[in-house]
Amino acid sequence: KHADGKMSDEELYEIECEACPSGGSCSGMFTANSMNTLCEAMGVALPGNGTVLAMTPERIEMVKTAARRIVEMVMDENSAKWNMRNILNDKAVHNAFVVDMAMGGSSNTVLHMLSIAKEAGVDFDITQINTISENVAHIAKISPSLSTVHMDDINRAGGVNAVMKEVSRRGGILHTDAMTVTGETIGERIKDAVIKDPNIIHTNENAYSPVGGLSILFGNLAEEGAVVKTAGIAPSMRQFKGKAVCFNSQQEAIAGIVGHKVKAGDVVVIRYEGPKGGPGMQEMLAPTALIMGMGLGESVALITDGRFSGATRGASIGHVSPEAAEGGMIALIEDGDEIELDVDKHLLQLNVGYDVLEQRRLHFKPITKEIPSKWLKRYSLLVSNASNGAALKTEL
Structure with missing residues (x-):
């Protein structure tokens, strides 16, 4: 608008000063938060990693929990089982794209996930993305996708776990037996998850779209x-x-x-x-x-x-x-x-x-x-x- 002469220098400066208070990544489903949520789906991050606000007691506690878990994994007498390639496998890549479709992630996720799959030795072709999309409803519509919902809203409504739990109701689309860094399977992680606000995270029956967001x-x-x-x-x-x-x-x-x-x-x-x-x-x-x-x-x-x-x-x-x-x-x-x-x-x-x-x-x-x-x-x-x-x- 400024470039088109529809906004003054003063108005632009005010937006610059007010638009990004506090710290952390952008509050919508942009690339950083998209990849954070996919890390939850792949089991390589703690629950809430993609949605808990920066500079809050909850985020600080998550940092401490992550640090403790790293030490536990290293000290495990069978620590080799926690090698990244044992967790980030074909099931993890598949689950990442499932959550990506359900939440309408950044288009950059496709680039990043294809590269991650290659590095992990997972045979994943780009054509598989449309197949996944056809079987996953778009149930969380988050800014900037024509929405005023932000990541703190998703966190309040149940987080990525609630999204995965709802998606898993379709049966067979989410690999619930995939392992996570916390030692539990995805199924065990999400078994008690619930949608706390159906206006923020929709059900499959009330989805924004019957197919995924990419x-x-x-x-x-x-x-x-x-x-x-x-x-x-x-x-x-x-x-x-x-x-x-x-x-x-x-x-x-x-x-x-x-x-x-x-x-x-x-x-x-x-x-x-x-x-x-x-x-x-x-x-x-x-x-x-x-x-x-x-x-x-x-x-x-x-x-x-x-x-x-x-x-x-x-x-x-x-x-x-x-x-x-x-x-x-x-x-x-x-x-x-x-x-x-x-x-x-x-x-x-x-x-x-x-x-x-x-x-x-x-x-x-x-x-x-x-x-x-x-x-x-x-x-x-x-x-x-x-x-x-x-x-x-x-x-x-």
Whole structure:
């Protein structure tokens, strides 16, 4: 709003001073809290890790409990059983995505969990996410997903344990026999959990959506997948067609959006921001915040081979793979091309004829950036795309 001349310097300064009192992570289901809650689901954190407020007696006691538990695990005569790989296994990864769907986590969780799965030696393909989503109801709608509910509300309503207990009622979707760092199974941990406020954590029967809060899209524009936080999309944007407005960096996009190059009905394309093209995937909060602040959140879609902040709302589609720097279709888009989005059909499509695209590919050369750091250069050469967890290749 400030960039669009709708807010004064004084009003902006007041918001800056008042918006973030106290300490801790952002109070919504942004990336930090998303991963904190998933750590509970994976059994590698104490109950309440994702929802208990910072700088409270409850959080201080949790720190002490965690410290005691670490010592107990080390002193256990059978301490080898507490090795991380024995807890963070295929069941833990599956449970993380179940909770992710139920709570509408940040799109960044997909990137992080795919990478964690690879490191843990778990065979998990990105296509499995949609299968999980189809069997998990979205029962907790938390800011910034068109909601005024925050993490302290979730904590008061029963926390992640209550979410897992409700999800487990569907039977077979949550691995309740998965082990946790406290020595109990997930089933034992959640057996006495209850929803204390059904207006905050809904039941399966009264879910915000019968399917999960994240979706993986496929199509000629995302042959290996792209991620969208469906929990944050207005119903009117679940199906959308628009004309492409292309930018080859986040900086270009910011200048273009502020300069009113983007109009209602457009699809903003930000490319060369993927793991290889970045290099790395810087958090792109500014373009999505500008689109929302300018009142275009329900009339403009955004796609990128980069990633977003957990604060992203609207039809913001990230992790488009293959990325532009590796010759993905996103690199061949031209201004004015029609792009189609259908969240319910898991579709992301460039509606341009095959012959036209093949002709463009004949003349295509990826944009290369000057990378002064030798380490970043090596990273760029070895990193996989986002649909493969942006993991470093060990085989060429």
